[in-house]
Amino acid sequence: MSMFDDKKRMRRHTLNTIFTVICYISVAIGVAVLASTMYTLFSKGIMAINLSLFIENLPPLGADGGLKNAILGSLIITVSAVVISAPIGILIATNLTEFPTKGKLGSAVRFVNDILLSAPSIIIGLFVYSIVVRALGHFSALAGIIALALIAIPMIVRTSEDVMKIIPSNLREAAVSLGVPRWKVTVFVIYKTAKAGLITGVILAMARVAGETAPLLFTVLNNQFPNYNILTPMANLPVVMFQYAMSPYENSQQLAWAAAFLITMAILFTNILTRFFFSRSRNK
Amino acid sequence: MFKNLTRTLVICLLALIVLMFLTLIVMSWPAIQKFGFSFIYSTEWNPVTEMFGALPIILGTLITSFIAILIAVPISFCIAIFLTQIIPAKISIVLAQVIELMAAIPSIIYGMWGLFVFAPFLSEYIQPYLINAFANIPVLNFIFGGYSIGIGVFTAGIILSFMIIPLISSVVRDVVNAVPSVMKEAAYSTGATRFEFVFKILLPYCKHGIFGALILGLGRALGETMAVTFIIGNSHQLFEGLFMPGTTISATIANEFAEAMGKIYPAALIELSLILFVITFIVLSISRYFLKRGGNQ
Numbered sequence: 001m002s003m004f005d006d007k008k009r010m011r012r013h014t015l016n017t018i019f020t021v022i023c024y025i026s027v028a029i030g031v032a033v034l035a036s037t038m039y040t041l042f043s044k045g046i047m048a049i050n051l052s053l054f055i056e057n058l059p060p061l062g063a064d065g066g067l068k069n070a071i072l073g074s075l076i077i078t079v080s081a082v083v084i085s086a087p088i089g090i091l092i093a094t095n096l097t098e099f100p101t102k103g104k105l106g107s108a109v110r111f112v113n114d115i116l117l118s119a120p121s122i123i124i125g126l127f128v129y130s131i132v133v134r135a136l137g138h139f140s141a142l143a144g145i146i147a148l149a150l151i152a153i154p155m156i157v158r159t160s161e162d163v164m165k166i167i168p169s170n171l172r173e174a175a176v177s178l179g180v181p182r183w184k185v186t187v188f189v190i191y192k193t194a195k196a197g198l199i200t201g202v203i204l205a206m207a208r209v210a211g212e213t214a215p216l217l218f219t220v221l222n223n224q225f226p227n228y229n230i231l232t233p234m235a236n237l238p239v240v241m242f243q244y245a246m247s248p249y250e251n252s253q254q255l256a257w258a259a260a261f262l263i264t265m266a267i268l269f270t271n272i273l274t275r276f277f278f279s280r281s282r283n284k
Numbered sequence: 285m286f287k288n289l290t291r292t293l294v295i296c297l298l299a300l301i302v303l304m305f306l307t308l309i310v311m312s313w314p315a316i317q318k319f320g321f322s323f324i325y326s327t328e329w330n331p332v333t334e335m336f337g338a339l340p341i342i343l344g345t346l347i348t349s350f351i352a353i354l355i356a357v358p359i360s361f362c363i364a365i366f367l368t369q370i371i372p373a374k375i376s377i378v379l380a381q382v383i384e385l386m387a388a389i390p391s392i393i394y395g396m397w398g399l400f401v402f403a404p405f406l407s408e409y410i411q412p413y414l415i416n417a418f419a420n421i422p423v424l425n426f427i428f429g430g431y432s433i434g435i436g437v438f439t440a441g442i443i444l445s446f447m448i449i450p451l452i453s454s455v456v457r458d459v460v461n462a463v464p465s466v467m468k469e470a471a472y473s474t475g476a477t478r479f480e481f482v483f484k485i486l487l488p489y490c491k492h493g494i495f496g497a498l499i500l501g502l503g504r505a506l507g508e509t510m511a512v513t514f515i516i517g518n519s520h521q522l523f524e525g526l527f528m529p530g531t532t533i534s535a536t537i538a539n540e541f542a543e544a545m546g547k548i549y550p551a552a553l554i555e556l557s558l559i560l561f562v563i564t565f566i567v568l569s570i571s572r573y574f575l576k577r578g579g580n581q
Contacts, residue, residue, distance in 0.1 A: 016477035023370055026362035027379070030453075033446045034386050037397045044400075088293055095290035109294050111572065112301050118500070118568050119561065120507020122534045126541070126557050127304050130311045150300070157297075183286030211390025214509040214534070218541055238392060242510070245396050260393050271388045275381065 045261025048254040057226045058235050062249040067259055069226040070235040074210065074263070076228060077141055077220065077236055081148035082206045088149075089156025089205075090191075090198060096157075097164040098172075098186050117154040124150050125215035133219060141234035144220030148212060152205045159201025163194045200278040207270040211263055213238035237263050305561070312555035314547050323555060329520040331544070336552035340522045342559065344437065344530040347523060348512065349505040351441025352448060356505075357498050359445070360452035365482055367453075368460045380457065387450035395514030398443045403434030403515055411438075411527055430527030438526040440516040444508055448501040455500060459493030459578055460486065493578025499571035503564050509534035533560045 052066045059065025092109070100106055124147050132143040167190060175185040191198065216239050223233040237259045245256035309316075315323065319336060326337025363383060367376045411432035418428040430436060463486060471481040487494070517529020518539050524530075531539075533556045544550040 012477050012480070016479040019479040019482070020370065023362040023366040026359045027366050027383075029359060030363055030383050030386065030449055034382065034389075036401065037389060037393065040397050040401050041393070091290045092293050092297055095287075095294045099287050099290060105294070109297060111569075112298055114572055115565060115568050116297075116301060118503050118507075119564060120509065120534055120557075122507065122509045122537055123304070123308075123557050123561050126311075126537065126554055127307055130307045130554070153297070186286065207388060211392065213390065213392045214538060217538060221542075238390070241392050241396065242513075245399070245514070256396065260396055264389055264393055267388055267390065268385060271385060 041257070041261050041264055044254070044257040048258035049261065053258055058222075058224050058240065059255075060224060061244065061247050061252050064251055065255070067237070067240065067255065067262070069223075070237050070240045070259065071262065072228065073141070073220075073223075073234040073236040074238070076230070077144050077148060077216075077234065078206060078210045080145045080230070081152055081209055082202060084145065085149040085152035085156055085205070086202045089153045089202075090160045092153070092157045093160035093164060094186055094190075096161050098182070098190065113154045113157050116150075117158060120214075121147075121151055121212055122214040122217075125218050128215065129218040136231070139219060139221040139233045141220050141230040141232065141236075144216045144234075144236070145230065147215040147219045148209045151212060151215060152209050155205040155208060156201055159204065160194075160198055163197030163201065164190055167193050196278060200274050203270060203274045207267045207274075210267055211238060213242055217242070305558075308554055308558040308561060312551045312558050315551035315555045318548060319552075323552070324559075327522050331540075331549050334546065334548045336548070338533075338552075338556055338559065340520050341531055341533055341536050341556060343523055344516070345506060345532040345534075345560070345563075347530070348437055348441045348444055348516070348532055349502055351438065351526075352444035352505040353498060353502055355442060355445035356448045356452055356501055360449050360497070360501070361456055361494065363449070363453040364456035364460055365486075367457055369478060369482065380454070383450050383453060386446070387454075390510075391447060391508060392510040392514075394443055394447055395511040398439060398511060398515040399435070402443065403439050405434075406439055406442075407432045407434030415527065427526055429525030432527060435515045435517045435529060436527050437516065437523070437530040440512045440530070440532070441526075443511050443515060444505045447508060447511060448504050451504055452497045452501040455497035455575070456494055459490045459497065459575075462493075463489055490578055492574045496571050496573075496575030496578055499567055499574065503567040503571060506567065507534055507560060507564050509538050513538045533557070 052064075054066060054068055054071070056066030057069045058067065092113075096106055096109060128143050128147040128150070132146055133139055136143070171189055171193065172185055175189045176182070180188075216236060220236055220239065221233045222239045222243060223235045227234060241256045241259045241263075244252040244259070247253065315336060319326070323336060323338055324342065325339050326335075327339045328335045328337045329340065330336070367380050367383075371379070411434070414428050415430070415432060418424040467485055467489065468481065471485045476484070512532050513535040516531055516535050518531050518535060519529035520531060520536075521528070537553050537557055541550065541553050544553055
C-alpha cells in the first residue's frame, strides 16, 4: 500500500468522524433547547404555583390573583372545539377511505386539507373574526371555539384517514358480503377496529389546539370577570399568557409563567400518555 | 344517507378554503382599492396618515424565515441521520419522541422563553462577538449590524428554526427510512464510510423528499405568530441589520389588529394576511409536489 492510499484513507475517515460529531452536536442542540425551555418553565412556573391560583379569579394587570376563570375558560373553549371537530373530521376521513370516488375529488380534498393543516393559524383567527365576530358585533368564546375547531378539523381528518386506510379491505368485504349496509360496516367494523387510533388522533389534536394563541386574540379576547357564557368574551390561558407576560409588572409576569407551566404540562402529559396508550394498542 | 352526509362535509371543507379567500379579499378591499400594487413595494407604514406600504413587513417575514431555514435544515438533516443511521433502533424511537415533544410545546412558550431567557443570552454571549468580528468587513458589517439588545430579526430567526427543527427532522426521517436497505448494504459492502454513504448515495436518492421537507418547514416558519411577536421588536423600518428590531406579517397583525381603528387600517392588516395566505399556499403546494415525487421513487 502506498503513502498516497494511506493519506486518502486517513482523509476519508477524518471526514466521517467530523460528520458523526456534527450529528451528535445537532441532536444535543435539539435536546438542549427542549431542556432549557423545560427548566425555565419549571423554575419560573413552580414558584408561581399555589392554591390561590386555582381558587381566585384573574386580577387586573399588576394586581395579585389566580387563574381559576382562565383555566375553566380554556377547558370550555378547547373541549367544545374538539367536540365539534371530532365527528366532522372523522366523517370527512370516512368519505376519503370508505367511499372513494373515481374522479379527482379525493386528491382535491387531501390537497385542501394539507393547506388548511399548515395554514398560519392567525389567518384562521382573522377569518373567524370577519365572519362570526362582526356578525355578532362583539368578541365571544363561541368565535374562539369555531376558530379552534377549524384548526382541529384538518388534523383529525389526517390522523383518522391514516388509521382507517390501513384496515385490510377483506374486513369490509366480509361484512358487505353478509348483507350489512355500508353505514353499519363503517360504524361497527371500521370505527371499532380503528378506535384506538381515532381516539389518539382526537386527543392529540386537542393537545395541539389547547396552546394556540394567535386565533384567540381577535375572537375570544379576554375577560377579567368570571363568566361562562359562550356568547361573551371569556378568560383563557393563552391570551392571559400573551397579555400578562408582556406587561411590566412582576406579579403579572409570574401569573403568565404559571399559566405557561400549567398548559405545557397538560399538553406534554397528554402527548406522552396517548402515545404510550397508542403504541401499546398497536402492538396487540 | 350516511354516504351523502360524509360527502356533504367534504364539499363543505372544499368550500371553506374558497370562502376564506373570498372573505379576506372582501375585508381587505378598501386597502386594495386605495393602494393597489403600491401596497407591496411602498415602505411607509403610518396609521395616523392612513398610508400603508408593506415592503418592510413582507421583507421581514422572508428574512426571518430564511434565517430559520438556513439553521434548521442542516441540523434537522443531521438529527434525522443520527436517528436512522447512527444509534440503535430502540434508543432512536425514544429520542425521536423526545424531539417530537419539542413540536408539542405551544409557540407562545417559545416566545416567552425567547424573550426572558434566550434573548438575554444572545445579547450577552453571542451578539457582541459577532458585531465585533464583522465590524470592519463591508456589507457584512451592515448585515451583522445593530446593537446587542437580544431582541430583533436574528433572534426571531433562530427561535423559528428551533420551532421547525422537529417538523423537518421527522419528515426527513420518514424520507430516509423509505430508502431500500439494499442501497445501504451495497454501499457499506464496497467499503464506503458513513459520510460517503450519506452524501453520495442517500442524499442524491432522496433529494426531492428532503427539499419537500425544507419547503414544508419554510411554510410553517412564514406563518408562525406568537414566538416571533414576543422577540422581533415590532419595528416597521426597512431591514437595518440582523440585530435590529423588525417585524413580520403575522407579528404585525397580532400586535396591531386589536387597536386598528377606522376603515383602511384593519383592511390593510387583512390584506397582509391575504398576502401571507397566498405565499403559504404556493409554498405548501410546492412542498407537497416534491414530497409526493420523493415518495414515488
